[in-house]
Amino acid sequence: MDVTPQQPPKCPDSTEPPLEPSGTGPAPRDPASPAPAPAELPRLSLRTTLRRAAMGAVAGAVLVTGAVVAVPEDKKKSAPPPAPGPVSRALKARDMGSPASLSDLTALIGDRQHWVGTHPTDAPSWALLGTAYVEWGQRSADAAYFGRAEQALKRSLDVEPGENGNTAAWVGLATLANARHDFVTAKKWGETVRARQPKQWIVYPALIDAYNGLGDYKSAKTAVEKFTALHSGAPALIRTAQSYRDRGRREDALAGARAALDRATTPAQKADCLHLLGELAWERGEPGEAVAQYSAALRTDRASHPSLAGRARALVALGRTAEAERDYKAALASLPRPEYMLDLGELYESLGRDEEARSQYAQLGEALARDDGQGVDNALLRGRFETDHADPASAAKLLKAAWARSHRSAAVADALGWALHRSGDSSSALKYATQAVDTGGHNAAYVAHLGAIQQALKDYGPARRNLGEALLTNPHFSPLEGPEAQKALDSLGGPPADLPQGKEPARAPEPAAKPEPAKPRPAAPAPQQQAPAKAPAAHVLSSR
Numbered sequence: 001m002d003v004t005p006q007q008p009p010k011c012p013d014s015t016e017p018p019l020e021p022s023g024t025g026p027a028p029r030d031p032a033s034p035a036p037a038p039a040e041l042p043r044l045s046l047r048t049t050l051r052r053a054a055m056g057a058v059a060g061a062v063l064v065t066g067a068v069v070a071v072p073e074d075k076k077k078s079a080p081p082p083a084p085g086p087v088s089r090a091l092k093a094r095d096m097g098s099p100a101s102l103s104d105l106t107a108l109i110g111d112r113q114h115w116v117g118t119h120p121t122d123a124p125s126w127a128l129l130g131t132a133y134v135e136w137g138q139r140s141a142d143a144a145y146f147g148r149a150e151q152a153l154k155r156s157l158d159v160e161p162g163e164n165g166n167t168a169a170w171v172g173l174a175t176l177a178n179a180r181h182d183f184v185t186a187k188k189w190g191e192t193v194r195a196r197q198p199k200q201w202i203v204y205p206a207l208i209d210a211y212n213g214l215g216d217y218k219s220a221k222t223a224v225e226k227f228t229a230l231h232s233g234a235p236a237l238i239r240t241a242q243s244y245r246d247r248g249r250r251e252d253a254l255a256g257a258r259a260a261l262d263r264a265t266t267p268a269q270k271a272d273c274l275h276l277l278g279e280l281a282w283e284r285g286e287p288g289e290a291v292a293q294y295s296a297a298l299r300t301d302r303a304s305h306p307s308l309a310g311r312a313r314a315l316v317a318l319g320r321t322a323e324a325e326r327d328y329k330a331a332l333a334s335l336p337r338p339e340y341m342l343d344l345g346e347l348y349e350s351l352g353r354d355e356e357a358r359s360q361y362a363q364l365g366e367a368l369a370r371d372d373g374q375g376v377d378n379a380l381l382r383g384r385f386e387t388d389h390a391d392p393a394s395a396a397k398l399l400k401a402a403w404a405r406s407h408r409s410a411a412v413a414d415a416l417g418w419a420l421h422r423s424g425d426s427s428s429a430l431k432y433a434t435q436a437v438d439t440g441g442h443n444a445a446y447v448a449h450l451g452a453i454q455q456a457l458k459d460y461g462p463a464r465r466n467l468g469e470a471l472l473t474n475p476h477f478s479p480l481e482g483p484e485a486q487k488a489l490d491s492l493g494g495p496p497a498d499l500p501q502g503k504e505p506a507r508a509p510e511p512a513a514k515p516e517p518a519k520p521r522p523a524a525p526a527p528q529q530q531a532p533a534k535a536p537a538a539h540v541l542s543s544r
Contacts, residue, residue, distance in 0.1 A: 087111045094128075097205065097235035099268045102139065102303045108132055116152075126156035127169040134176045139303075141337045143374035149176050167193045167200065174206035181377040183213030184406055201230035208239060215408035217246065217439060234264040238273060245280065248441035254280055271301035278310050283444070285474035287317035305335035309343070316347055317476030338367045338381055345389075350479035361389060379407070383415050388480075392422035410440030418449050426456040437466075444474040448485045455488060464492045 086107035090100040100108065112129040116122060130152030137145030153176065156169040170189050177186035190207040193200060204227035211220035224243045228236040241256030257280060261273035278293035294311035297304045312327035328344040345360030364385060368378050379402040386395035396419040402412055417432030433450040440446045451466030467489040476482055 090132075093266060093268070094131075096233060096265075096269075097202065097231060098266060099135070099139075099272065101266075101268055101301070105132060105136060105139070109136060120155075121159050123156045123160035123166050124168060126152050126159065127166065127172050130156060130169070131172040131175060134172065134179050138179050139335070141335050143180075143371050143376050146176060146179060146374050146376070162192070167197055167203075171200075171203050171206060174203070174210065178206060178209040178213065180375050181213065181380075181407075182375075183210045186210035187214065198226075199230060201227060204230070205235075205239065208243075212246065213409055214406050215410065215412070215439065220246075234260045234269050234273065237263060238276060241276060245276075245283075246441050250280060250284065267301040268303070271297040271304040271307065274300060275304060275307045275310065278307060278314070282310065282314055283474060285444075285472075285476065287314040287476055290314040291318070303334075305331050309335075309337075309340045313343060316479050321347065321351060336367065338364050338371070338378065341367060342381065342385055346478070346480050361385070377402075377407075380412055380415055383419055387415070387419040387422050392419050395419040396423050396425070410436045410443070410446065414440065414443075414446045414449055417453065421449070421453045421456065426453050429453050430457065442469075442473065444470045444477040445481060447473070448477070448481060452485070452488055455492065460492055464489065467492070 086101075086104040090104040090108035093100040093104065109129065109132050112125050112132065116125050116129060119125065130149045133145045133149035133152060137143055137149065149172070153169050153172045156172075157166060160166040160169075162170045170193050174186045174189035174193070177183070177189065186206060187210040190203050190210055193203040194207065197203070204223050207223045208220050208227065211217070211223060221243055224239050228240055237256055237260035241253045241260060244250075244253035244256055254277070257273055257276045261270060261277070264270040264273050274293050274297035278290045278297065281287075281289035281293055291311055291314045294307040294314065297307040298311075308327045308331035312324040312331065315321070315324035315327065324347060325344070328340060328347070332340050332344070341360055341364040345357045345364065348354075348357040348360060368382055371378050379398050383395040383399040383402070386392065386398070396416065399412060399416040399419055403416055413432045414436035417429040417434075417436060420426070420429035420432065430450075430453055433446070433453050436443075436446040437450050447466050448470035451463045451468075451470060454460075454463035454466065467485055470477070471482075471485055471489060475486070
């Protein structure tokens with residue numbers, strides 16, 4: 001397979017969003033503009049600061065090449081230490097287990113592409129290049145880079161097999177498999193490395209992600225503990241905080257995230273910690289605090305695009321929908337993740353802007369189709385979309401297949417239970433919804449789904465309790481589901497008697513533009529061949 005080095009990836013060049021939500025400022029680039037086809041990967045195009053970083057990397061690479069050109073390749077196959085600059089900083093971030101800045105990551109990719117072009121038998125450099133491609137593909141939401149990563153990692157193993165010590169390429173393959181949501185394969189590569197080198201800390205983040213994707217939370221907890229025993233600093237602390245969050249230990253997660261922030265040494269590291277603090281505030285039902293934390297992350301690192309999407313979601317809860325729409329569009333301009341497309345479409349739907357919702361769902365279908373072509377398993381997101389906006393029976397079939405592939409996380413259990421309920425099989429849905437709540441860290445959406453399923457089964461006491469708990473935890477968990485959960489609870493006679501006095505769930509704010517009369521859900525172009533869209537029944541929640 002041809003693995004001729006390509007141009008470095010394009011760093012996002014969208015209009016920079018304002019640091020604080022103000023409702024003013026330049027309009028972001030329209031995310032509906034066509035994305036480049038996978039075969040036409042983007043050229044290098046950077047803003048002024050990133051151009052300077054890349055020029056510095058090229059100059060350093062020229063100097064390095066000049067220093068080694070007179071040395072025969074068979075006597076000097078490993079890359080020399082990089083000159084001080086963006087490449088050196090990216091390597092230092094990798095050694096710490098932290099994300100590099102986008103400009104430094106761009107420089108690293110360009111440097112390694114140049115090097116392997118003249119030193120094709122340097123297995124470690126091929127492994128490093130492949131792993132960098134994976135990171136770029138994730139941080140740009142461009143799955144075409146996963147194919148490049150696979151080629152580079154396989155070339156590395158062709159030069160030096162993993163059995164001969166090239167475990168870096170195996171770790172790269174585990175990371176790539178996680179990025180494609182192939183958690184079984186990621187587990188295989190990760191456990192292979194761990195069996196040979198149990199004290200190599202770099203494999204444990206890949207194992208943690210694989211175990212979480214499979215719903216093996218016990219093994220994930222053990223891997224986190226091993227990682228923190230072998231590696232110190234902010235990366236270990238933030239993994240520990242995320243583990244606490246997954247188990248519903250919110251106070252411990254909050255303490256861990258704050259400790260990680262105190263130990264963070266780079267803007268990208270600090271932004272990751274602040275983003276986690278925003279997520280925790282959101283899950284506690286504190287959208288104002290969430291906005292503050294996400295905004296702090298963006299002040300620290302403008303490339304923290306997930307914080308833009310998180311802030312948009314929190315702004316919706318505060319009723320500031322125009323600012324939320326701006327942030328979603330800005331996030332999609334730089335990081336067009338399908339889940340953000342779904343969130344923006346559901347915001348439009350909650351505001352009665354049906355044509356815009358349909359357009360957004362069509363873009364979601366196109367994005368999922370592109371990911372399919374690059375080997376990405378988006379069964380979870382596709383199932384969530386089809387459950388509420390297309391064909392719940394098709395969603396249930398899709399999610400059952402994912403479950404059979406051992407994808408048994410709390411998120412998949414919740415989505416499968418909800419799809420079964422929406423397709424008319426609430427009895428079968430109950431066990432999956434219960435498992436999601438038991439293992440999903442008391443996620444408000446999961447608890448609300450369980451309550452709605454119990455209501456359909458006429459188990460009214462537990463239904464009232466769970467619906468009340470969901471709205472008490474976070475009444476704004478979805479612009480579509482929140483109001484429906486409140487209606488369901490009202491139909492059961494209000495909050496359950498066993499809620500503490502004064503702790504009745506707060507009602508979600510009314511949508512800014514509530515349509516009168518209520519319209520059925522828009523028929524959405526689906527990513528697969530689907531049945532016509534169905535309007536939800538009374539008191540039936542929507543997705544997620």
